[in-house]
Amino acid sequence: MTVVREYDPSRDLAGVEDVERRCEVGPSGKLSLFTDLLGDPISRIRHSPSFLMLVAETGTEEKEIVGMIRGCIKTVTCGKKLDLNHKSQNDTVKPLYTKLAYVLGLRVSPSHRRQGIGFKLVKMMEAWFMQNGAEYSYIATENENQASVNLFTGKCGYSEFRKPSILVNPVYAHKFASAWRRTREHDNWRTEFFPRDIDSVLNNKLSLGTFVAVPRGSCYGSGSGSWPGSAKFLEYPPESWAVLSVWNCKDSFRLEVRGASLWRRVVAKTTRVVDKTLPFLKLPSIPPVFKPFGLHFMYGIGGEGPRAAKMVKSLCGHAHNLAKRGGCGVLATEVAGEEPLQRGIPHWKVLSCQEDLWCIKRLGDDYIDGALGDWTKSPPGASIFVDPREF
Structure with a gap:
């Protein structure tokens, strides 16, 4: 049985580091880039306005951490709208904002893959996103990481958004x-x-x-x-x-x-x-x-x-x-x-x-603004802001 719960730094650090090490198995004969979080698993999200880290744990007496996921929430621009209340031409364009969630650092131990643990971690994180008012969720992954692409675009309902x-x-x-x-x-x-x-x-x-x-x-x-x-x-x-x-x-x-x-x-x-x-x-x-x-x-x-x-x-x-x-x-x-x-x-x-790959998903059925529509279907613009707190 697998239980998903919030990360506890006082007892989970060693287990999380062990999963990170077991996931560091790159393609044979290919260059692979690995990240060492310097003993702080939430260092890449703790500067965000709101963040959470979950772990997946198995076992009854001998408990073992077999997966984890990180997520954060912030408010960002997602388009523009005309403000007809201003007469000045420079003031007619105003930004549209939405509450956006970001999924980062999904890991599942190689010995426990294909058991639905990754899917369970994502769904639990999305539940926390929605409880905190997030209207969209997005992830960044590599085009070549087919397992990750299949999980998010296939099972979790995300769509390819930006490259x-x-x-x-x-x-x-x-x-x-x-x-x-x-x-x-x-x-x-x-x-x-x-x-x-x-x-x-x-x-x-x-x-x-x-x-x-x-x-x-x-x-x-x-x-x-x-x-x-x-x-x-x-x-x-x-x-x-x-x-x-x-x-x-x-x-x-x-x-x-x-x-x-x-x-x-x-x-x-x-x-x-x-x-x-x-x-x-x-x-x-x-x-x-x-x-x-x-x-x-x-x-x-x-x-x-x-x-x-x-x-x-x-x-x-x-x-x-x-x-x-x-x-x-x-x-x-x-x-x-x-x-x-x-x-x-x-x-x-x-x-x-x-070509990095960003995938996005609408978490709710309500539009944030009638002028926006569905952000997931908007065409790409010439410029995006990549938040350094999540890189």
């Missing part, structure tokens, strides 16, 4: 030149999935700052050091500009690439030796990703103008230098597949995933 790109770039031994201006303000509510509690994200101790890039010679790029505020900036923006924020994942979890051949390891080490010996060449080197490493995550990427992609590239250079000082192995981000600024984000294809 963003995960872009990963190594942190090299050398620095990059970048021109940027720093600000703590953020105004990007028109982006899909943008959280209503954005201030909580930006003011979190793991957020390393929000940065804006502008062309040299513009009134904002004169080097005066003054910042007029986001409202003034957006009212009188330069011809081109870009913005991004940086989140420190290094202190929450470590990653490790496994399954690499000896040849791959030798090539990777050779690039580091050359980069260290001849730093003036600034040759790209592969960090030691076959050992546990940390990462910084870039989020809230946006911008406008014909040179916006170039501005984003400059910001990525600054973010790279932050990651280098922080001792990280890679710099990562996730953007919509249709995001035009993607061409300005440096990344290695071998480390990246061009």
Whole structure:
């Protein structure tokens, strides 16, 4: 008999870690990425407004944890509507909000799979979502993870929704030149999935700052050091500009690439030796990703103008230098597949995933707003917000 209950850190930590280890069996001969949560199984969701972790336990006298699932709830933008009460053209577009739940970290021990435990964990988590007013639930998984796709889209009633790109770039031994201006303000509510509690994200101790890039010679790029505020900036923006924020994942979890051949390891080490010996060449080197490493995550990427992609590239250079000082192995981000600024984000294809898969499900029968309809059937936009608290 399997019982699903809330995670108790005082007695469940060892069992959860054991399940994580038993699930770390990647495809033979293929590179696999594994996550070490540094002794805190809820570290990736505890910064969310509302979160829960469940475990599945079997046995009568000798109890054993055989599965777990994490989930969180927040309020996000899910579209736009016209506000006919305002006469100004700039005020006619207002965001639509919905209470959205996210399923993260579903694990079932290999010895207990195909027994309905994963399905039971998902349904129990969804029940908690609905009890707390969530109107939609979504998950992110890999296209190649057919077992996960089948569980959610087949048994649990989710539908394929968005296919963003995960872009990963190594942190090299050398620095990059970048021109940027720093600000703590953020105004990007028109982006899909943008959280209503954005201030909580930006003011979190793991957020390393929000940065804006502008062309040299513009009134904002004169080097005066003054910042007029986001409202003034957006009212009188330069011809081109870009913005991004940086989140420190290094202190929450470590990653490790496994399954690499000896040849791959030798090539990777050779690039580091050359980069260290001849730093003036600034040759790209592969960090030691076959050992546990940390990462910084870039989020809230946006911008406008014909040179916006170039501005984003400059910001990525600054973010790279932050990651280098922080001792990280890679710099990562996730953007919509249709995001035009993607061409300005440096990344290695071998480390990246061009089509991550997000699946979504409506938890209730009522519409949140007549102007919205059913969000699950809405066409993808050019920009999505990937919450760093859930990456």
